[in-house]
Amino acid sequence: MYSLIVKQFIRSKTVMVTTLLILILGVVSILIGDQFLAKQEKAIAEVTRHQQEHIARNVSWIDKEMGLLLYYLRFALINSPGNLTALSIGQRDVNSGIQNVTIRNLEGQRYDTDLYNPTSLQSGNLDFGFVIIYLFPLLVIAFTYDLLSEEKEKGTWRLVAIQSKSVRGYLLKKLSVRALLIFIALLLLFTFATVKLSLAINETLMAFAVLGFLYLVFWLALCFWVVSWQRNSSFNALTLLSVWVVLAILLPASVNNLVANLYPVPEALSTMVKQRDGYHEKWDMAKGPTMDKFFAHYPQFEKYTLPDDDFSWLWYYAMQQMGDDESRQQSEAMREKIMQREKASSTAALFMPTMHAQLLFNDLAGSSLENHMKFLDHTQAFHEKMRMYFYPKIFEGASVNGVDWQQFTPEYFSEKPEINWGQAVLPLLVFIAGFSILAAVNLKKIKVA
Amino acid sequence: MQRGSVLLIAKHFWLNTFRSRAIFPVMGIMVFVLAYAAYSGWKSYTTHNDIRMHYQQEARKSWESNPDKHPHRMAHYGSFAFRLKHALSMFDFGLESFTGNAVFLEAHKQNTVNFSEASFSTGLLRFGEISMAMILQVILPLVIFFLGFVAVAVERENGTLKIILSQGTGWKEILIGKSLGLMGLVMLFFIPVILVMLVLLTTADGGLTADVWLRYAGIVACYLVFYVIISVITVLVSAVSSSSKDALIKLLAVWLFFFIVLPRTTQALGSYFYASPSKIEFEAAVEKELIQAGDSHNPDDPHFRHLKDSVLQAHQVSSVEQLPFNYSGFVMREGEKLSTHIYNDHLKELQQIYQKQNGITRIAAAVNPYIAIKNLSMTLSGTDFESYISFQGQAEEYRYRLAQKMNELQMELISNKKPGPDDKPHTISREHWKEFEDFKYKFTSIGTALRSEWWSIFSLVSWGVASVGGLVYLSKKVKSI
Numbered sequence: 001m002y003s004l005i006v007k008q009f010i011r012s013k014t015v016m017v018t019t020l021l022i023l024i025l026g027v028v029s030i031l032i033g034d035q036f037l038a039k040q041e042k043a044i045a046e047v048t049r050h051q052q053e054h055i056a057r058n059v060s061w062i063d064k065e066m067g068l069l070l071y072y073l074r075f076a077l078i079n080s081p082g083n084l085t086a087l088s089i090g091q092r093d094v095n096s097g098i099q100n101v102t103i104r105n106l107e108g109q110r111y112d113t114d115l116y117n118p119t120s121l122q123s124g125n126l127d128f129g130f131v132i133i134y135l136f137p138l139l140v141i142a143f144t145y146d147l148l149s150e151e152k153e154k155g156t157w158r159l160v161a162i163q164s165k166s167v168r169g170y171l172l173k174k175l176s177v178r179a180l181l182i183f184i185a186l187l188l189l190f191t192f193a194t195v196k197l198s199l200a201i202n203e204t205l206m207a208f209a210v211l212g213f214l215y216l217v218f219w220l221a222l223c224f225w226v227v228s229w230q231r232n233s234s235f236n237a238l239t240l241l242s243v244w245v246v247l248a249i250l251l252p253a254s255v256n257n258l259v260a261n262l263y264p265v266p267e268a269l270s271t272m273v274k275q276r277d278g279y280h281e282k283w284d285m286a287k288g289p290t291m292d293k294f295f296a297h298y299p300q301f302e303k304y305t306l307p308d309d310d311f312s313w314l315w316y317y318a319m320q321q322m323g324d325d326e327s328r329q330q331s332e333a334m335r336e337k338i339m340q341r342e343k344a345s346s347t348a349a350l351f352m353p354t355m356h357a358q359l360l361f362n363d364l365a366g367s368s369l370e371n372h373m374k375f376l377d378h379t380q381a382f383h384e385k386m387r388m389y390f391y392p393k394i395f396e397g398a399s400v401n402g403v404d405w406q407q408f409t410p411e412y413f414s415e416k417p418e419i420n421w422g423q424a425v426l427p428l429l430v431f432i433a434g435f436s437i438l439a440a441v442n443l444k445k446i447k448v449a
Numbered sequence: 450m451q452r453g454s455v456l457l458i459a460k461h462f463w464l465n466t467f468r469s470r471a472i473f474p475v476m477g478i479m480v481f482v483l484a485y486a487a488y489s490g491w492k493s494y495t496t497h498n499d500i501r502m503h504y505q506q507e508a509r510k511s512w513e514s515n516p517d518k519h520p521h522r523m524a525h526y527g528s529f530a531f532r533l534k535h536a537l538s539m540f541d542f543g544l545e546s547f548t549g550n551a552v553f554l555e556a557h558k559q560n561t562v563n564f565s566e567a568s569f570s571t572g573l574l575r576f577g578e579i580s581m582a583m584i585l586q587v588i589l590p591l592v593i594f595f596l597g598f599v600a601v602a603v604e605r606e607n608g609t610l611k612i613i614l615s616q617g618t619g620w621k622e623i624l625i626g627k628s629l630g631l632m633g634l635v636m637l638f639f640i641p642v643i644l645v646m647l648v649l650l651t652t653a654d655g656g657l658t659a660d661v662w663l664r665y666a667g668i669v670a671c672y673l674v675f676y677v678i679i680s681v682i683t684v685l686v687s688a689v690s691s692s693s694k695d696a697l698i699k700l701l702a703v704w705l706f707f708f709i710v711l712p713r714t715t716q717a718l719g720s721y722f723y724a725s726p727s728k729i730e731f732e733a734a735v736e737k738e739l740i741q742a743g744d745s746h747n748p749d750d751p752h753f754r755h756l757k758d759s760v761l762q763a764h765q766v767s768s769v770e771q772l773p774f775n776y777s778g779f780v781m782r783e784g785e786k787l788s789t790h791i792y793n794d795h796l797k798e799l800q801q802i803y804q805k806q807n808g809i810t811r812i813a814a815a816v817n818p819y820i821a822i823k824n825l826s827m828t829l830s831g832t833d834f835e836s837y838i839s840f841q842g843q844a845e846e847y848r849y850r851l852a853q854k855m856n857e858l859q860m861e862l863i864s865n866k867k868p869g870p871d872d873k874p875h876t877i878s879r880e881h882w883k884e885f886e887d888f889k890y891k892f893t894s895i896g897t898a899l900r901s902e903w904w905s906i907f908s909l910v911s912w913g914v915a916s917v918g919g920l921v922y923l924s925k926k927v928k929s930i
C-alpha cells in the first residue's frame with residue numbers, strides 16, 4: 001500500500017516541480033545569507049583597518065593636546081553576527097552592528113544609522129527564515145489540499161473505501177508520505193546551510209531546526225483539518241490560501257500597525273533635542289554649576305581644579321558629559337518604550353504561529369530588536385570605559401606619546417541567546433494538538449458515499 | 450458586438466456571484482481590513498506629524514533663545530530637520546517606515562537621518578504593513594482571482610457555455626461581459642476606499658490643494674487601469690482552462706509568483722549585482738578625498754597654506770590680523786565649501802548605486818504590472834525613493850546655508866584680533882539667530898514625481914492595451930469544449 005501511495009504521489013509532475021522550486025529558493029536564500037555574512041565581515045575588516053590608520057594619523061598631527069586629540073578619535077564596538085544570523089537576517093539590515101564613537105556626548109552618536117537602501121529594506125530579505133515561514137506552508141498546502149477531494153473527483157474514492165481497512169488510516173498514510181517529502185526537503189536545506197555556512201551544531205541550531213520542523217507540522221495539521229471537512233478541491237485551495245494570507249500577511253501586518261500606533265516613540269526625538277541643549281547651553285553659563293554637576297557624577301575627579309583660562313578641556317568634557325546626563329531620562333524612556341513594543345509583539349505572537357516563528361528565529365539568530373537594544377546598552381558601557389580611561393589623562397594633560405595607541409583595536413560584543421524551550425515549543429504544540437483532534441473528530445463521521 | 454448581451458452577461462455574472470454567497474465572507478473580511486487600514490493610516494499620519502511639528506518648534510525655540518554669542522558656537526549648536534509625512538501617505542505608506550525621520554544639522558558634519566520606524570520594529574515589519582494601498586495592490590487582486598476563476602470555466606463545466614454560444618452570443622461578448630461583471634465587483638471594494646480616502650484627505654494639514662487633487666486623480670486612474678488588467682487576465686485564464694479547479698490553481702500560482710516571490714527576488718538581484726559600500730567604507734572614502742584636497746584641521750595642510758598666502762597677497766597685507774575680515778571665519782567658509790562638495794559627490798554616487806539596485810525591480814514592471822502600480826502608487830503618494838532623496842537633499846542644503854551664514858557673520862562681525870585674557874569674548878547679537886529662518890520641508894511636485902516613474906506608467910498602459918488586445922485575440926481562438 002505504502003509504496004503505491006509513494007509512487008502515485010511522486011509521479012505527479014506538479015509535485016516534482018514545486019519541490020524542486022522550493023529547494024532552489026531555499027539554496028538561494030542560504031546563499032543570500034552567506035553573502036550578508038561576507039558583507040558584514042568585510043565591513044568589520046574595514047573598520048579594523050580604518051581605526052588603526054585613523055588613530056595613527058591623528059596621533060601624529062595632534063601630539064601635544066590630549067583633549068583635542070580625543071575630540072577626534074573614534075573607537076569601534078562591533079556586534080559580530082554569528083553564522084546563524086545568515087538564516088534569519090531579521091533587524092540586522094536596519095540596525096547597524098558597528099558603533100564608532102568618540103568619547104564625547106554619546107546620545108548624539110549611538111543612534112546613528114547605517115547606510116542602506118530603503119527600497120531593499122521594504123522588499124525584505126529573502127532569507128531562509130522567509131522560505132520556511134512563507135514558502136514551505138504553500139508547499140504544504142499544494143501537497144495536501146486535494147488529499148481527499150482528488151479521490152472523490154477522480155472517482156477512486158469508493159474503490160479506496162472498499163479496499164482499505166480504514167479510510168482514516170489510508171488518509172493518514174497519504175498525509176505522511178507528503179509530510180515525509182516536505183521534511184526531507186527541509187532537512188536537505190538545513191544540511192546544506194550547515195555545511196555552506198559552517199554552522200556550529202549546538203543547542204541554538206537544534207532549536208532553530210526543531211522550531212522550523214514544528215512550524216511545518218502545524219501547517220500540516222491545519223491543512224489536514226480543512227481536508228477533513230470533505231469539501232471539493234477548489235474550496236480547499238481557496239480556504240487554505242486565504243488562511244495563509246491571513247496568517248502570513250494580514251494578521252502580522254495588522255499587529256505591526258497596532259504596535260506602531262500604540263507605542264509611538266517621540267522620546268527618540270526628545271532625546272535628540274535634549275542632548276544638544278544639555279551640552280550646548282553650558283557654553284553660555286557660569287562654569288561653576290556645570291563643574292559641580294560633573295563632580296557630583298564623578299567624585300573621583302574632584303581633585304582636578306579648573307584653570308583660570310577661558311577654555312579648558314576639563315570644562316569642555318564636563319559640558320559634553322551634561323549632554324548625556326541631562327538627556328538620560330528621555331533616553332531611558334525611549335528604551336522603555338521600545339521594550340514595551342517588544343513585549344506586545346511577542347505576546348501577540350503566542351497566538352500566531354507565523355509571528356512566533358519569525359520572532360524566535362530572530363532571537364536565535366541574534367538579529368532581534370532585543371539583541372540590538374543590548375548592543376546599545378553595551379555601547380554605553382564601552383563608551384564609559386573609554387571615558388574613564390581617557391578623562392584622567394586629559395585632565396592631567398598627560399603626554400600623547402605616553403599612551404600605547406596600538407592597544408585600541410575594535411572591541412566585540414556578542415550575546416548567546418537564551419533558549420526557553422517551553423515558551424518556544426508550547427504554542428505550536430497546542431495548535432498542532434488542537435487541529436489534529438478536530439480533524440480526527442471530523443474523520444470519525446466520514447461517509448464513503 | 451451586441452451591447453445588450455454584453456451587459457446581460459455582466460449582470461448575470463454579478464448576480465451569480467452573490468447567489469453563491471462565497472462573496473459575503475470575503476466582503477466581510479475586506480471591509481474590516483480596509484477600515485482598519487484607513488484608520489491606522491490616518492492615525493499614523495496625524496500622530497507622527499504632530500510629534501514632528503512639535504519637536505521642530507521646540508528645537509526652533511531653543512535656537513532662538515540662545516543669548517549673544519560667537520557665531521561659530523551657533524554653527525555647532527546646529528538645527529534639526531524632521532521629515533513631515535505627505536497627506537497621501539495615509540493611503541500608501543510606501544517607504545515611510547524604512548526611511549529616517551530626524552537629522553541633526555551642524556557645521557562640518559553631515560549626520561545620518563535617524564529613527565526610522567523600522568529601527569524600532571520588532572521584526573514584524575517584515576510581514577509588511579496594512580495600508581489602503583497594500584490591500585488594493587496585493588489583496589484585492591487575490592480577491593478578484595477568487596471571485597473570477599469560475600467566470601467562464603464553470604459555464605463550460607455546467608454545459609451552459611454551449612447554450613449561450615448556440616444562442617448567437619459570440620466569445621467576444623462573453624469575455625467582455627464577464628470582465629465587466631468582474632470589474633463591477635471590484636468597484637464594490639474600490640469606490641468606498643477612494644471615498645474614504647477623500648474624506649481623510651480633507652482632514653490633512655493644508656487640506657485639499659490642487660497638488661493633492663491631482664495626485665488623488667492619478668491614483669484613481671492608475672488603479673482603474675490595474676484592475677482592468679487583473680480582471681481581464683482572470684477571465685482569460687478562466688476561459689482557457691479545462692476546469693474551474695485548473696483555472697484557480699493557475700491564478701493562485703500567478704498571484705504567488707508575481708506578487709510575493711518576484712518582487713523580493715528582483716530586489717535581491719539588484720543588491721547582488723550592484724554592491725553598495727558599507728558606512729565605514731563610505732566615510733573612509735570621503736575622509737581620504739578630503740585629506741587629499743585639503744584638511745583645514747591639519748596645521749601643515751598645503752591647500753590652506755596656499756590659500757592664506759594668496760589672500761594676504763590680494764589684500765596687500767602681511768598678516769591675517771590686518772585683513773578687513775575675520776580670517777578664521779574665511780578659512781571655515783572655504784573648508785565647509787570643500788568638504789560639502791566632496792561629501793555630496795560621494796552621496797550622489799551612493800544614491801546612484803541604490804537607484805541601480807532598484808532598477809532591476811523597476812524594469813520588471815514591464816513583466817509584472819503589480820510592480821508598476823506599486824511604484825506609481827508610492828510616487829503619487831509622495832512616499833517613494835525620490836521623495837526621500839529630496840528630503841535628504843533639502844536638509845543638507847539647509848545645513849550648508851546655516852553653516853555658511855554663521856561663517857559669514859563671523860567674517861563680517863568678529864574682530865580679527867584674539868581677545869586678551871581680560872577682554873570679554875567676541876560675541877554678536879542674538880537678533881541674528883532669529884533672522885535665520887527655520888527648516889521647512891517642501892514636498893516634490895507631482896510633475897517631477899511622475900517624470901521619475903515614466904517607465905511604470907508606460908508598463909501599466911502597455912499592459913492595459915495588451916490585456917484588452919489579448920481578449921479580442923482570444924475571443925477568436927478559444928473553443929467551447
